[in-house]
Amino acid sequence: MSGTPASGTTPTGGPPSTTTAQPAVRFVDVTKTFVTGKHEVRAVDGVSLDVHAGEIFGVIGYSGAGKSTLVRLINALEKVTSGSVVVDGTDITTLGESKLRHVRAGIGMIFQQFNLMSSRTVAANVAYPLKVAGWPKEERAARVAELLEFVGIADKARQYPARLSGGQKQRVGIARALATNPKILLADEATSALDPETTQDVLALLRRVNRELGVTIVVITHEMDVVRQACHRVAVMEEGKVVELGDVYQVFSAPRHGATRRFVATALKDRPAPDVVERLRARHTGRIVTVGIDEASGSSARLTSTLRAHGVDGTVVYGGITEVAERPYGSLTVELVGPDDAVERLVADLRSFTDVVDLGTAARPLDDPSVVVHADHPEEGPDPEHRSAGAETIGPAGGVRPFGSGVFGGPGGSVGGNDPAAGRHIVDGGDER
Ligand SMILES: Nc1ncnc2c1ncn2[C@@H]1O[C@H](COP(=O)(O)OP(=O)(O)OP(=O)(O)O)[C@@H](O)[C@H]1O
Numbered sequence: 001m002s003g004t005p006a007s008g009t010t011p012t013g014g015p016p017s018t019t020t021a022q023p024a025v026r027f028v029d030v031t032k033t034f035v036t037g038k039h040e041v042r043a044v045d046g047v048s049l050d051v052h053a054g055e056i057f058g059v060i061g062y063s064g065a066g067k068s069t070l071v072r073l074i075n076a077l078e079k080v081t082s083g084s085v086v087v088d089g090t091d092i093t094t095l096g097e098s099k100l101r102h103v104r105a106g107i108g109m110i111f112q113q114f115n116l117m118s119s120r121t122v123a124a125n126v127a128y129p130l131k132v133a134g135w136p137k138e139e140r141a142a143r144v145a146e147l148l149e150f151v152g153i154a155d156k157a158r159q160y161p162a163r164l165s166g167g168q169k170q171r172v173g174i175a176r177a178l179a180t181n182p183k184i185l186l187a188d189e190a191t192s193a194l195d196p197e198t199t200q201d202v203l204a205l206l207r208r209v210n211r212e213l214g215v216t217i218v219v220i221t222h223e224m225d226v227v228r229q230a231c232h233r234v235a236v237m238e239e240g241k242v243v244e245l246g247d248v249y250q251v252f253s254a255p256r257h258g259a260t261r262r263f264v265a266t267a268l269k270d271r272p273a274p275d276v277v278e279r280l281r282a283r284h285t286g287r288i289v290t291v292g293i294d295e296a297s298g299s300s301a302r303l304t305s306t307l308r309a310h311g312v313d314g315t316v317v318y319g320g321i322t323e324v325a326e327r328p329y330g331s332l333t334v335e336l337v338g339p340d341d342a343v344e345r346l347v348a349d350l351r352s353f354t355d356v357v358d359l360g361t362a363a364r365p366l367d368d369p370s371v372v373v374h375a376d377h378p379e380e381g382p383d384p385e386h387r388s389a390g391a392e393t394i395g396p397a398g399g400v401r402p403f404g405s406g407v408f409g410g411p412g413g414s415v416g417g418n419d420p421a422a423g424r425h426i427v428d429g430g431d432e433r
Protein backbone atom coordinates (compact mmCIF):
# COMPACT_ATOMS: atom_id res chain seq x y z
CA MET A 1 0.00 0.00 0.00
CA SER A 2 1.21 3.42 -0.88
CA GLY A 3 1.26 5.47 2.26
CA THR A 4 2.70 3.37 5.04
CA PRO A 5 4.36 5.47 7.72
CA ALA A 6 7.68 6.73 6.44
CA SER A 7 9.97 6.30 9.38
CA GLY A 8 12.56 8.91 10.13
CA THR A 9 11.18 11.55 7.81
CA THR A 10 10.14 14.28 10.15
CA PRO A 11 9.28 17.82 9.22
CA THR A 12 11.74 19.23 11.70
CA GLY A 13 14.67 16.90 11.23
CA GLY A 14 16.58 15.27 8.46
CA PRO A 15 18.45 16.82 5.58
CA PRO A 16 16.64 17.88 2.43
CA SER A 17 16.35 15.07 -0.04
CA THR A 18 19.28 15.14 -2.40
CA THR A 19 18.67 16.70 -5.77
CA THR A 20 19.16 14.18 -8.49
CA ALA A 21 19.67 14.72 -12.18
CA GLN A 22 16.24 13.24 -12.75
CA PRO A 23 13.59 15.95 -12.99
CA ALA A 24 10.77 15.86 -10.45
CA VAL A 25 8.33 16.41 -13.30
CA ARG A 26 8.91 16.31 -17.04
CA PHE A 27 6.33 17.45 -19.59
CA VAL A 28 7.00 16.16 -23.09
CA ASP A 29 4.99 17.93 -25.78
CA VAL A 30 1.86 17.83 -23.66
CA THR A 31 -1.49 18.90 -25.02
CA LYS A 32 -4.78 18.89 -23.16
CA THR A 33 -7.95 19.62 -25.07
CA PHE A 34 -11.36 20.08 -23.52
CA VAL A 35 -14.38 19.51 -25.70
CA THR A 36 -17.66 21.01 -24.59
CA GLY A 37 -20.38 20.61 -27.17
CA LYS A 38 -18.99 21.94 -30.44
CA HIS A 39 -16.36 23.94 -28.61
CA GLU A 40 -12.79 22.79 -28.32
CA VAL A 41 -10.37 24.47 -25.93
CA ARG A 42 -6.67 23.74 -25.95
CA ALA A 43 -6.04 24.41 -22.29
CA VAL A 44 -2.45 23.14 -22.58
CA ASP A 45 -0.86 23.36 -25.99
CA GLY A 46 2.41 21.58 -26.74
CA VAL A 47 4.17 22.17 -23.43
CA SER A 48 7.61 20.68 -22.84
CA LEU A 49 9.44 21.55 -19.65
CA ASP A 50 11.24 20.10 -16.65
CA VAL A 51 10.61 20.90 -13.01
CA HIS A 52 13.91 20.17 -11.30
CA ALA A 53 13.93 18.13 -8.13
CA GLY A 54 14.34 20.39 -5.11
CA GLU A 55 13.31 23.68 -6.71
CA ILE A 56 10.36 26.01 -6.32
CA PHE A 57 8.97 26.33 -9.82
CA GLY A 58 6.50 29.09 -10.63
CA VAL A 59 3.82 28.99 -13.32
CA ILE A 60 2.35 32.42 -14.01
CA GLY A 61 -0.28 33.55 -16.46
CA TYR A 62 -3.55 35.41 -16.76
CA SER A 63 -6.88 33.74 -16.09
CA GLY A 64 -7.59 30.94 -18.53
CA ALA A 65 -3.95 30.55 -19.57
CA GLY A 66 -4.02 26.89 -18.63
CA LYS A 67 -2.06 26.95 -15.35
CA SER A 68 -4.44 24.84 -13.27
CA THR A 69 -4.88 22.34 -16.06
CA LEU A 70 -1.10 22.02 -16.37
CA VAL A 71 -0.64 21.19 -12.67
CA ARG A 72 -3.66 18.92 -12.57
CA LEU A 73 -1.86 16.84 -15.20
CA ILE A 74 0.96 16.25 -12.70
CA ASN A 75 -1.25 14.28 -10.34
CA ALA A 76 -3.42 12.96 -13.16
CA LEU A 77 -6.52 14.76 -11.96
CA GLU A 78 -6.65 15.49 -15.68
CA LYS A 79 -5.44 13.11 -18.38
CA VAL A 80 -3.31 14.34 -21.27
CA THR A 81 -4.77 14.43 -24.75
CA SER A 82 -1.31 13.82 -26.19
CA GLY A 83 2.29 13.85 -25.00
CA SER A 84 3.55 12.49 -21.72
CA VAL A 85 3.99 13.56 -18.12
CA VAL A 86 6.85 11.90 -16.27
CA VAL A 87 6.77 12.19 -12.48
CA ASP A 88 9.94 11.20 -10.67
CA GLY A 89 10.95 8.93 -13.52
CA THR A 90 7.55 7.31 -14.07
CA ASP A 91 5.49 8.09 -17.15
CA ILE A 92 2.10 8.54 -15.54
CA THR A 93 0.19 8.92 -18.78
CA THR A 94 0.12 5.16 -19.29
CA LEU A 95 -0.54 4.10 -15.70
CA GLY A 96 -3.67 2.39 -14.42
CA GLU A 97 -5.66 3.69 -11.44
CA SER A 98 -3.97 1.59 -8.76
CA LYS A 99 -0.47 2.60 -9.81
CA LEU A 100 -1.65 6.19 -10.16
CA ARG A 101 -2.75 6.14 -6.54
CA HIS A 102 0.80 5.28 -5.59
CA VAL A 103 2.16 8.23 -7.62
CA ARG A 104 -0.46 10.57 -6.16
CA ALA A 105 0.59 9.60 -2.64
CA GLY A 106 3.90 11.30 -3.38
CA ILE A 107 2.22 14.56 -4.41
CA GLY A 108 0.56 17.02 -2.03
CA MET A 109 -1.71 19.83 -3.14
CA ILE A 110 -2.95 23.08 -1.64
CA PHE A 111 -5.63 25.39 -2.99
CA GLN A 112 -6.85 28.97 -2.97
CA GLN A 113 -10.03 27.96 -1.10
CA PHE A 114 -8.08 25.76 1.36
CA ASN A 115 -10.60 22.91 0.86
CA LEU A 116 -10.77 21.99 4.54
CA MET A 117 -13.54 19.84 5.98
CA SER A 118 -15.58 22.24 8.07
CA SER A 119 -17.11 19.56 10.29
CA ARG A 120 -13.71 18.30 11.46
CA THR A 121 -11.16 19.86 13.74
CA VAL A 122 -7.81 21.10 12.50
CA ALA A 123 -6.15 17.93 13.85
CA ALA A 124 -8.73 15.70 12.18
CA ASN A 125 -8.27 17.51 8.87
CA VAL A 126 -4.52 16.92 8.98
CA ALA A 127 -4.99 13.32 10.15
CA TYR A 128 -7.37 12.50 7.30
CA PRO A 129 -4.81 11.58 4.61
CA LEU A 130 -2.94 9.49 7.19
CA LYS A 131 -6.11 7.62 7.99
CA VAL A 132 -6.76 7.00 4.31
CA ALA A 133 -3.18 5.73 3.96
CA GLY A 134 -3.68 3.30 6.82
CA TRP A 135 -1.49 4.80 9.53
CA PRO A 136 -2.15 3.37 13.03
CA LYS A 137 -3.96 5.74 15.36
CA GLU A 138 -1.07 6.50 17.76
CA GLU A 139 1.33 7.25 14.92
CA ARG A 140 -1.27 9.51 13.35
CA ALA A 141 -1.56 11.59 16.50
CA ALA A 142 2.19 12.01 16.79
CA ARG A 143 2.52 12.91 13.13
CA VAL A 144 -0.30 15.47 13.32
CA ALA A 145 1.27 17.13 16.37
CA GLU A 146 4.60 17.31 14.59
CA LEU A 147 3.05 18.78 11.44
CA LEU A 148 1.02 21.41 13.30
CA GLU A 149 4.15 22.39 15.17
CA PHE A 150 6.04 22.74 11.90
CA VAL A 151 3.45 25.04 10.32
CA GLY A 152 3.10 27.06 13.53
CA ILE A 153 -0.48 26.32 14.62
CA ALA A 154 -0.02 23.67 17.32
CA ASP A 155 -2.38 25.64 19.55
CA LYS A 156 -5.24 25.35 17.04
CA ALA A 157 -5.40 21.54 16.91
CA ARG A 158 -8.87 21.29 18.47
CA GLN A 159 -10.41 24.27 16.68
CA TYR A 160 -12.74 24.04 13.72
CA PRO A 161 -11.69 25.67 10.43
CA ALA A 162 -14.44 28.30 10.59
CA ARG A 163 -12.70 29.85 13.59
CA LEU A 164 -9.39 30.30 11.77
CA SER A 165 -8.02 33.19 9.71
CA GLY A 166 -7.20 32.63 6.06
CA GLY A 167 -3.50 32.32 6.81
CA GLN A 168 -4.16 29.77 9.53
CA LYS A 169 -6.44 27.79 7.22
CA GLN A 170 -3.72 27.65 4.60
CA ARG A 171 -1.26 26.43 7.24
CA VAL A 172 -3.69 23.59 7.97
CA GLY A 173 -3.85 22.94 4.22
CA ILE A 174 -0.06 22.78 4.05
CA ALA A 175 0.17 20.48 7.08
CA ARG A 176 -2.43 18.18 5.55
CA ALA A 177 -0.66 18.18 2.17
CA LEU A 178 2.64 17.26 3.83
CA ALA A 179 1.19 14.58 6.10
CA THR A 180 2.30 11.56 4.07
CA ASN A 181 5.74 13.01 3.23
CA PRO A 182 5.19 13.87 -0.43
CA LYS A 183 8.20 14.71 -2.59
CA ILE A 184 6.20 17.21 -4.63
CA LEU A 185 3.80 19.91 -3.47
CA LEU A 186 1.44 21.62 -5.91
CA ALA A 187 0.17 25.04 -4.84
CA ASP A 188 -2.64 26.37 -7.02
CA GLU A 189 -3.14 30.06 -6.19
CA ALA A 190 -2.48 29.15 -2.57
CA THR A 191 -2.02 32.77 -1.50
CA SER A 192 -4.56 34.45 -3.78
CA ALA A 193 -7.19 34.73 -1.03
CA LEU A 194 -4.74 36.21 1.48
CA ASP A 195 -3.70 39.77 2.26
CA PRO A 196 -0.14 40.82 1.34
CA GLU A 197 1.33 40.28 4.78
CA THR A 198 -0.23 36.84 5.24
CA THR A 199 0.87 36.01 1.70
CA GLN A 200 4.46 36.74 2.71
CA ASP A 201 4.14 34.51 5.79
CA VAL A 202 2.72 31.61 3.79
CA LEU A 203 5.39 32.02 1.09
CA ALA A 204 8.05 32.00 3.79
CA LEU A 205 6.55 28.76 5.10
CA LEU A 206 6.63 27.25 1.60
CA ARG A 207 10.30 28.23 1.26
CA ARG A 208 10.95 26.44 4.56
CA VAL A 209 9.10 23.36 3.32
CA ASN A 210 11.34 23.43 0.26
CA ARG A 211 14.60 24.12 2.10
CA GLU A 212 14.17 21.99 5.21
CA LEU A 213 12.15 19.09 3.83
CA GLY A 214 13.56 19.12 0.30
CA VAL A 215 10.07 19.14 -1.19
CA THR A 216 9.84 20.23 -4.83
CA ILE A 217 7.11 22.86 -5.10
CA VAL A 218 5.13 24.00 -8.13
CA VAL A 219 3.55 27.37 -7.45
CA ILE A 220 0.73 28.55 -9.68
CA THR A 221 -0.04 32.22 -9.52
CA HIS A 222 -1.19 35.26 -11.43
CA GLU A 223 0.92 37.53 -9.21
CA MET A 224 4.51 38.16 -10.24
CA ASP A 225 5.18 39.29 -6.69
CA VAL A 226 4.65 35.69 -5.55
CA VAL A 227 7.17 34.53 -8.16
CA ARG A 228 9.57 37.28 -7.05
CA GLN A 229 9.40 36.23 -3.41
CA ALA A 230 9.21 32.47 -3.63
CA CYS A 231 10.39 30.89 -6.87
CA HIS A 232 13.71 29.80 -8.32
CA ARG A 233 12.50 29.42 -11.88
CA VAL A 234 9.32 30.46 -13.66
CA ALA A 235 7.29 29.56 -16.73
CA VAL A 236 4.98 32.18 -18.21
CA MET A 237 1.85 30.73 -19.81
CA GLU A 238 -0.42 32.27 -22.39
CA GLU A 239 -3.23 30.48 -24.22
CA GLY A 240 -1.98 27.07 -23.16
CA LYS A 241 1.59 27.66 -24.26
CA VAL A 242 4.72 28.38 -22.28
CA VAL A 243 5.89 31.67 -23.79
CA GLU A 244 8.86 32.22 -21.52
CA LEU A 245 10.83 30.06 -19.11
CA GLY A 246 13.87 30.74 -17.02
CA ASP A 247 15.65 31.64 -13.84
CA VAL A 248 13.52 34.16 -11.91
CA TYR A 249 16.24 36.80 -11.62
CA GLN A 250 17.00 36.51 -15.33
CA VAL A 251 13.34 36.73 -16.31
CA PHE A 252 12.91 39.84 -14.15
CA SER A 253 16.00 41.55 -15.50
CA ALA A 254 15.40 40.72 -19.16
CA PRO A 255 11.77 39.76 -19.82
CA ARG A 256 11.35 38.97 -23.50
CA HIS A 257 7.66 38.29 -24.04
CA GLY A 258 5.07 41.05 -23.75
CA ALA A 259 3.07 39.18 -21.10
CA THR A 260 6.21 38.64 -19.05
CA ARG A 261 7.09 42.33 -19.25
CA ARG A 262 3.65 43.29 -17.99
CA PHE A 263 3.89 40.83 -15.10
CA VAL A 264 7.37 42.02 -14.19
CA ALA A 265 6.31 45.65 -14.24
CA THR A 266 3.41 44.95 -11.86
CA ALA A 267 5.77 43.35 -9.37
CA LEU A 268 8.49 45.96 -9.55
CA LYS A 269 6.61 49.24 -10.06
CA ASP A 270 10.03 50.83 -10.31
CA ARG A 271 9.66 52.69 -13.61
CA PRO A 272 7.63 55.86 -13.93
CA ALA A 273 4.57 55.63 -16.18
CA PRO A 274 4.32 58.23 -18.98
CA ASP A 275 2.09 60.59 -16.99
CA VAL A 276 4.49 60.40 -14.05
CA VAL A 277 7.41 61.16 -16.36
CA GLU A 278 5.60 64.26 -17.56
CA ARG A 279 5.16 65.47 -14.00
CA LEU A 280 8.79 64.69 -13.19
CA ARG A 281 9.93 66.75 -16.17
CA ALA A 282 7.67 69.60 -15.14
CA ARG A 283 8.94 69.54 -11.57
CA HIS A 284 12.64 69.11 -12.32
CA THR A 285 14.65 71.22 -14.73
CA GLY A 286 17.52 68.74 -15.19
CA ARG A 287 17.83 65.74 -17.48
CA ILE A 288 15.73 62.78 -16.30
CA VAL A 289 17.17 59.29 -16.75
CA THR A 290 16.16 55.89 -15.43
CA VAL A 291 19.10 53.72 -14.43
CA GLY A 292 18.81 49.94 -14.01
CA ILE A 293 20.05 48.53 -10.72
CA ASP A 294 21.13 44.92 -10.59
CA GLU A 295 23.61 42.78 -8.78
CA ALA A 296 25.84 41.77 -11.67
CA SER A 297 26.72 45.28 -12.88
CA GLY A 298 27.22 46.70 -9.40
CA SER A 299 25.30 49.64 -10.83
CA SER A 300 24.04 50.90 -7.47
CA ALA A 301 27.54 51.68 -6.21
CA ARG A 302 28.84 52.72 -9.62
CA LEU A 303 26.01 55.21 -10.13
CA THR A 304 27.32 57.32 -7.24
CA SER A 305 30.96 57.15 -8.27
CA THR A 306 30.17 57.89 -11.93
CA LEU A 307 28.19 60.99 -10.97
CA ARG A 308 31.11 62.16 -8.89
CA ALA A 309 33.63 61.45 -11.65
CA HIS A 310 31.74 63.62 -14.14
CA GLY A 311 30.97 66.42 -11.69
CA VAL A 312 27.24 66.02 -12.24
CA ASP A 313 24.64 66.28 -9.46
CA GLY A 314 22.15 63.45 -9.30
CA THR A 315 18.91 63.49 -7.35
CA VAL A 316 16.77 60.40 -7.09
CA VAL A 317 13.25 61.40 -8.09
CA TYR A 318 11.58 58.02 -8.57
CA GLY A 319 12.28 54.32 -8.42
CA GLY A 320 12.43 51.17 -6.42
CA ILE A 321 14.91 48.48 -5.54
CA THR A 322 13.52 45.27 -4.22
CA GLU A 323 14.59 41.67 -3.81
CA VAL A 324 14.07 39.30 -6.70
CA ALA A 325 14.86 35.70 -5.78
CA GLU A 326 16.68 37.12 -2.74
CA ARG A 327 18.93 39.43 -4.79
CA PRO A 328 18.61 43.21 -5.23
CA TYR A 329 16.95 44.46 -8.40
CA GLY A 330 15.13 47.52 -9.67
CA SER A 331 15.77 50.95 -11.12
CA LEU A 332 16.22 54.52 -10.05
CA THR A 333 15.10 57.59 -11.95
CA VAL A 334 17.52 60.42 -11.42
CA GLU A 335 17.54 64.13 -12.24
CA LEU A 336 20.97 65.07 -13.59
CA VAL A 337 22.15 68.65 -13.22
CA GLY A 338 25.43 69.87 -14.68
CA PRO A 339 27.02 71.23 -17.88
CA ASP A 340 25.38 69.68 -20.97
CA ASP A 341 28.51 67.97 -22.25
CA ALA A 342 29.31 66.54 -18.80
CA VAL A 343 25.76 65.13 -18.54
CA GLU A 344 26.14 63.68 -22.06
CA ARG A 345 29.41 61.95 -21.16
CA LEU A 346 27.93 60.71 -17.88
CA VAL A 347 24.95 59.12 -19.63
CA ALA A 348 27.29 57.41 -22.12
CA ASP A 349 29.39 56.16 -19.22
CA LEU A 350 26.34 54.80 -17.37
CA ARG A 351 25.25 52.99 -20.52
CA SER A 352 28.55 51.11 -20.52
CA PHE A 353 27.58 49.12 -17.44
CA THR A 354 23.80 49.23 -17.05
CA ASP A 355 20.47 49.92 -18.76
CA VAL A 356 19.74 53.61 -19.12
CA VAL A 357 16.47 55.08 -20.35
CA ASP A 358 16.90 58.72 -21.28
CA LEU A 359 13.66 60.60 -20.60
CA GLY A 360 15.07 63.99 -21.63
CA THR A 361 13.96 67.30 -20.19
CA ALA A 362 10.79 69.37 -20.27
CA ALA A 363 12.18 71.29 -23.25
CA ARG A 364 13.40 68.16 -25.07
CA PRO A 365 11.28 65.23 -23.85
CA LEU A 366 12.19 61.67 -24.89
CA ASP A 367 9.92 58.65 -24.78
CA ASP A 368 10.71 55.47 -22.92
CA PRO A 369 10.72 52.88 -25.73
CA SER A 370 10.32 50.02 -23.24
CA VAL A 371 7.38 51.51 -21.39
CA VAL A 372 4.78 49.05 -20.16
CA VAL A 373 1.37 50.63 -19.87
CA HIS A 374 -0.79 49.28 -17.09
CA ALA A 375 -4.08 50.45 -18.35
CA ASP A 376 -6.98 48.34 -17.30
CA HIS A 377 -7.21 46.17 -20.42
CA PRO A 378 -9.87 43.64 -19.55
CA GLU A 379 -9.13 41.65 -22.67
CA GLU A 380 -5.59 40.94 -21.61
CA GLY A 381 -5.87 41.10 -17.87
CA PRO A 382 -6.91 38.45 -15.41
CA ASP A 383 -10.59 38.05 -14.64
CA PRO A 384 -12.12 40.62 -12.27
CA GLU A 385 -11.71 38.36 -9.28
CA HIS A 386 -8.04 37.97 -10.02
CA ARG A 387 -7.23 41.42 -11.26
CA SER A 388 -5.20 43.39 -8.77
CA ALA A 389 -7.06 46.54 -8.18
CA GLY A 390 -4.79 49.46 -8.75
CA ALA A 391 -2.05 47.56 -10.55
CA GLU A 392 -2.10 50.39 -13.03
CA THR A 393 -1.31 53.02 -10.44
CA ILE A 394 2.40 52.83 -10.82
CA GLY A 395 3.77 55.82 -9.14
CA PRO A 396 4.47 57.67 -5.97
CA ALA A 397 1.88 57.38 -3.25
CA GLY A 398 -1.11 59.29 -4.46
CA GLY A 399 0.47 59.39 -7.88
CA VAL A 400 1.33 63.04 -7.67
CA ARG A 401 3.90 63.84 -5.02
CA PRO A 402 7.07 61.94 -4.26
CA PHE A 403 7.06 59.96 -1.07
CA GLY A 404 9.23 57.21 0.29
CA SER A 405 12.23 56.18 2.30
CA GLY A 406 14.98 53.66 2.34
CA VAL A 407 18.64 53.00 2.17
CA PHE A 408 20.23 53.99 -1.13
CA GLY A 409 21.03 50.76 -2.90
CA GLY A 410 20.34 48.67 0.17
CA PRO A 411 19.33 45.14 -0.66
CA GLY A 412 16.08 43.83 0.62
CA GLY A 413 14.40 47.10 1.22
CA SER A 414 12.71 49.28 -1.30
CA VAL A 415 13.95 52.67 -2.24
CA GLY A 416 11.67 55.22 -3.68
CA GLY A 417 8.14 56.32 -3.87
CA ASN A 418 6.11 53.25 -4.48
CA ASP A 419 3.49 52.04 -2.12
CA PRO A 420 4.40 48.39 -1.57
CA ALA A 421 0.83 47.52 -0.78
CA ALA A 422 -0.61 49.19 -3.86
CA GLY A 423 -1.85 46.88 -6.50
CA ARG A 424 -2.75 44.06 -4.16
CA HIS A 425 -6.20 43.02 -3.27
CA ILE A 426 -7.72 41.15 -0.44
CA VAL A 427 -10.45 38.69 -1.10
CA ASP A 428 -12.33 37.21 1.76
CA GLY A 429 -11.54 33.58 1.34
CA GLY A 430 -13.34 31.87 4.12
CA ASP A 431 -15.33 29.20 2.42
CA GLU A 432 -14.73 25.54 2.53
CA ARG A 433 -15.32 23.35 -0.42
N1 LIG B 1 -13.09 20.79 -17.21
C1 LIG B 1 -13.04 21.69 -18.21
N2 LIG B 1 -13.91 21.64 -19.23
C2 LIG B 1 -13.86 22.53 -20.25
N3 LIG B 1 -12.97 23.54 -20.32
C3 LIG B 1 -12.09 23.65 -19.32
C4 LIG B 1 -12.08 22.75 -18.21
N4 LIG B 1 -11.07 23.11 -17.36
C5 LIG B 1 -10.50 24.18 -17.92
N5 LIG B 1 -11.08 24.52 -19.10
C6 LIG B 1 -10.71 25.61 -20.00
O1 LIG B 1 -9.32 25.52 -20.22
C7 LIG B 1 -8.71 26.79 -20.23
C8 LIG B 1 -7.63 26.85 -19.16
O2 LIG B 1 -8.22 26.76 -17.89
P1 LIG B 1 -7.39 26.75 -16.55
O3 LIG B 1 -8.33 26.58 -15.43
O4 LIG B 1 -6.28 25.76 -16.68
O5 LIG B 1 -6.76 28.20 -16.55
P2 LIG B 1 -5.98 28.97 -15.39
O6 LIG B 1 -4.76 29.54 -16.03
O7 LIG B 1 -5.81 28.09 -14.23
O8 LIG B 1 -6.99 30.16 -15.06
P3 LIG B 1 -7.31 30.88 -13.64
O9 LIG B 1 -6.19 31.84 -13.39
O10 LIG B 1 -8.60 31.56 -13.89
O11 LIG B 1 -7.42 29.80 -12.60
C9 LIG B 1 -9.82 27.79 -20.02
O12 LIG B 1 -10.26 28.25 -21.26
C10 LIG B 1 -10.91 26.96 -19.36
O13 LIG B 1 -12.17 27.48 -19.64
Ligand SMILES: [Mg+2]
Binds near residue numbers: 069
Ligand atom coordinates in the same frame (compact mmCIF):
# COMPACT_ATOMS: atom_id res chain seq x y z
MG1 LIG C 1 -6.48 28.16 -12.26
